[in-house]
Amino acid sequence: MHNHSLILLxxxxxxxxxxxxxxxxxxxxxMNIYAHVTKKAKAKAMQKFEKYLNI
Structure with a gap:
């Protein structure tokens, strides 16, 4: 179940x-169990930020 939840996130x-x-x-x-940020999620967040700034 843990992997499934992380993949969903x-x-x-x-x-x-x-x-x-x-x-x-x-x-x-x-949130307490699954809110730790994975490397892939960090990269996606940065991509969203860059897209917002039109970089």
Whole structure:
């Protein structure tokens, strides 16, 4: 389940969507477990920032 959740997040799913998929009642629980940022997620965030700045 952990890998599935991380893949969902890296694919762009919102944390709330992952929470629902896992059947967790509290989004904070989902955030505490899965909110660590992967290298791929960091790279995507930088790409979004660069795109916003039109670099």
């Amino acid at each position: 890296e694919a762009g799913a919102a944390i709330k969507e992952v929470q629902d998929r896992l059947g967790q009642t509290d989004v904070q629980t989902t």
